[in-house]
Amino acid sequence: MIIPRIQKQCGHADFGWLQAQYTFSFGHYFDPDFTHYGALRVLNRETIAPKAACQAKTYPNINIINFILQRDAEFHDSEGNRIHQSENECLLLSPIPHISYSEHNVSHEKPLIQLQLWINAYVEYFCHPPQKRKLANLANNDALTLLASPNGSENNLKIRQQIWISHIYLKTEQSMTLSLKGKNSYLYSITGIVKLANNNHKIAYIHCSDNAFLMQEQKVKLTAQTDFRGILICLN
Known part of the structure; x- marks a missing residue:
């Protein structure tokens, strides 16, 4: 959902x-x-x-x-x-x-x-x-950067909770499919507009400073309507 x-x-x-x-x-x-x-x-x-x-x-x-x-x-x-x-x-x-x-x-x-x-x-x-x-190396166009995790491996921060936090950076019309950890996730728009779609073809749009609760979703497809930066939080 x-x-x-x-x-x-x-x-x-x-x-x-x-x-x-x-x-x-x-x-x-x-x-x-x-x-x-x-x-x-x-x-x-x-x-x-x-x-x-x-x-x-x-x-x-x-x-x-x-x-x-x-x-x-x-x-x-x-x-x-x-x-x-x-x-x-x-x-x-x-x-x-x-x-x-x-x-x-x-x-x-x-x-x-x-x-x-x-x-x-x-x-x-x-x-x-x-x-x-x-946060990310925007010059390299890194679409998904893991910032924090329970293990703190691969140069990300070690957090005292079963939670994964990532930075997302998409150019206009660029798409990516997120594989979500845990039961629920959360997406926040730092800047820009992005379209979200799940496997049931439910579609939503969020703009700058909007957010979306992703409940019981395993995969979500993102398509940037403008250049987009966001924070993804996956909760166990």
């Missing part, structure tokens, strides 16, 4: 220094039908004003995955550590209990645009040091 959800159906916030779109219930936004999707608890698209920073806070037992779409960012923790993250980088952070973290836009002139995921972590797994990698 393919269930699209357009960005207008999501939660939104505008605090001046921060503009955000919430796929799931977060902060002041609550939708009882969208509190999580399996282990996926949060997916926020955020624009942070120049020189602005999110208030320092502690986190529950989660994996934080941060995708920088434009500009550079830094995470600061209460022990004085700093983690720099550049544009087109993916950062996996395992927050340590009792340590607070804040996020900063290091640019004094331009807004930071990022996509942030919170994913439940297995409690018996220890916290990994921060891990980083490039």
Whole structure:
């Protein structure tokens, strides 16, 4: 089953220094039908004003995955550590209990645009040091790049959950068939328009900032209507 959800159906916030779109219930936004999707608890698209920073806070037992779409960012923790993250980088952070973290836009002139995921972590797994990698090599036209997996093999990030996260990059009219892991999957459009079709010929379209829940699907065909970048999350 393919269930699209357009960005207008999501939660939104505008605090001046921060503009955000919430796929799931977060902060002041609550939708009882969208509190999580399996282990996926949060997916926020955020624009942070120049020189602005999110208030320092502690986190529950989660994996934080941060995708920088434009500009550079830094995470600061209460022990004085700093983690720099550049544009087109993916950062996996395992927050340590009792340590607070804040996020900063290091640019004094331009807004930071990022996509942030919170994913439940297995409690018996220890916290990994921060891990980083490039989202994808767009110059090589890599259509599918595995970013994170439970094993952390093949230069992808090791995540404390049975989940696989990939970056998709398709040129206009380019198609690919995805073989999906686990029972359910989720597709988010970073930019562009893509057509989805399953084996039952169910068709849906998602645009920039839209998403689609892929439930009990083993394969889905994607066809880019424009140049398309997306994030695919496969959940066990």
